Amino acid sequence: MLDINDIISGDQNTGARMIRLIEDRDPSAHEVLKAIYPHSGRAFIIGITGSPGVGKSTLIDALIAEFRRLDKKIGIIAVDPSSPISGGAILGDRLRMQRHAADPNVFIRSMASRGQKGGLSRAAKDAVLVLDAMGYHIIIIETAGAGQTEVDVAGIAHSVGIVTIPGTGDGIQAIKAGILETGDVFILNKCDRPDADAAEFELNMMISMRPASPGSWKAVVVKTRALDGTGVKELAQVFLSHYAFLNQEGRLEKKKKEIELRYFQGLVTDLVLEKTMAALETSKAYREALQKIELNGTDPLSLAETVMGGITISNFNSP
Amino acid sequence: MAINKKIRILIAKPGLDGHDKGAKVVALALRDAGMEVIYSGLHQTLDQIIQSATQEAVDVIGLSIMSGAHLPICQKLKAMMQEKGLVHTKLTVGGVIPHQDIPKLQEIGVAAVFPGGTSFEDIIKGINSLFD
Known part of the structure; x- marks a missing residue:
């Protein structure tokens, strides 16, 4: 087992190997995660999402430079999709951030989604935990940008930035469920393109129509041009002011509790699924059902009912 | 949990x-063979390569060298890998590599050499065989 103290003291080699165990689903990772959990919870976690090609990686590269100027230690988890055909992946986000590769206060880790939906692999959440325990002040998660389903980054980040570019749609794209609700900061990248002002106006209008309760954060639109760093200083400040806002009136604590609750529910769901399926797949009823499907007799809906009907859950005590 | 190990290569x-x-x-080609490939781009310093391999916890570093400097580069990188504790990471190299240099590279500790003209199939086989 890895030495927990090496992780907490920030040793990159040990931290990286720990993240590897997590994504390989190595059984030993669980115990280490439990041990480092009390040492996490200090980092500011930012999620960056948006469609492919809007410039997320380049923007994060510029943000790293900005946060480094403020002497923050930065951890990056960049998630790219795994090929559904081969299971392999090209992880290319690092390419855009490679100028920071030799900076000992920047840790960049690419991850493949390995078949998990929503673009954010379950392992990414645990990897954030490791970087947090290693003492990184700000952790940025970049998610595979498939667009509207990427909202689950909100499930683990304190602040969510949604990157978009001018001229990509009729505005309706932006009202589709999820994207607009979860954004704390809207980043209009490549703002030198035509229609940038119109896009900014449209975004602001959408935001103003969001139901806002008194004392809630009002989402901000920031125009950037990541390639030359235009607007990035402002963007970094907006994230930090959102963090300052969260730090007032117990908002951050509340958010952390929500994240923890979702994490717990996810873990339980995974365990239930795993244990139930393991038991089910060896059961007689399940094997019989498979045979019936093979023989083209019974419909799958009835079969599923039959198989699940045989399951009784007895060792829970309801109040 | 089911172990879900894949070969990661920089x-x-x-x-x-x-x-x-x-x-x-x-x-x-390596992606299509089911590997996770971190592509770090052109003009990498050895420091950047070591740092990337460390943070990405890769199984393999695959260098592409066409400049003729494969011997000193591999020698230096291998020493740095040792020093940084990348003891389980394999070093491989491809590109313009004269055949007479292959034994020298192996002596330095390069795990596999894929000179220009090697088929994808042989590269994939060669990398997979490092983990048999």
Whole structure:
């Protein structure tokens, strides 16, 4: 087992190997995660999402430079999709951030989604935990940008930035469920393109129509041009002011509790699924059902009912 | 939990040569063989390569070298890997590598050499065989 103290003291080699165990689903990772959990919870976690090609990686590269100027230690988890055909992946986000590769206060880790939906692999959440325990002040998660389903980054980040570019749609794209609700900061990248002002106006209008309760954060639109760093200083400040806002009136604590609750529910769901399926797949009823499907007799809906009907859950005590 | 191990490989081009077509097509072939390929691009310093391999916890570093400097680069990198504790990471190299240099590279500790003209199939087989 890895030495927990090496992780907490920030040793990159040990931290990286720990993240590897997590994504390989190595059984030993669980115990280490439990041990480092009390040492996490200090980092500011930012999620960056948006469609492919809007410039997320380049923007994060510029943000790293900005946060480094403020002497923050930065951890990056960049998630790219795994090929559904081969299971392999090209992880290319690092390419855009490679100028920071030799900076000992920047840790960049690419991850493949390995078949998990929503673009954010379950392992990414645990990897954030490791970087947090290693003492990184700000952790940025970049998610595979498939667009509207990427909202689950909100499930683990304190602040969510949604990157978009001018001229990509009729505005309706932006009202589709999820994207607009979860954004704390809207980043209009490549703002030198035509229609940038119109896009900014449209975004602001959408935001103003969001139901806002008194004392809630009002989402901000920031125009950037990541390639030359235009607007990035402002963007970094907006994230930090959102963090300052969260730090007032117990908002951050509340958010952390929500994240923890979702994490717990996810873990339980995974365990239930795993244990139930393991038991089910060896059961007689399940094997019989498979045979019936093979023989083209019974419909799958009835079969599923039959198989699940045989399951009784007895060792829970309801109040 | 079911163990779900994949080969992770860092593809890097050290030094000044500016031809990365080969590295890119190899990266795609390795992806299609089920590997996770971190592509770090052109003009990488050895420090950047070591740091990237560390943070990405890769099983393999795959260098693409066409400049003729493969011997000193591999020698230096191998020493740095040792020093940084990358003891389980394998070093492989491809590109313009004269055949008479292959034994020298092996002596340095390069796990596999794929000179220009090696088929994708042989590269994939060669990398997989490092983990048999």
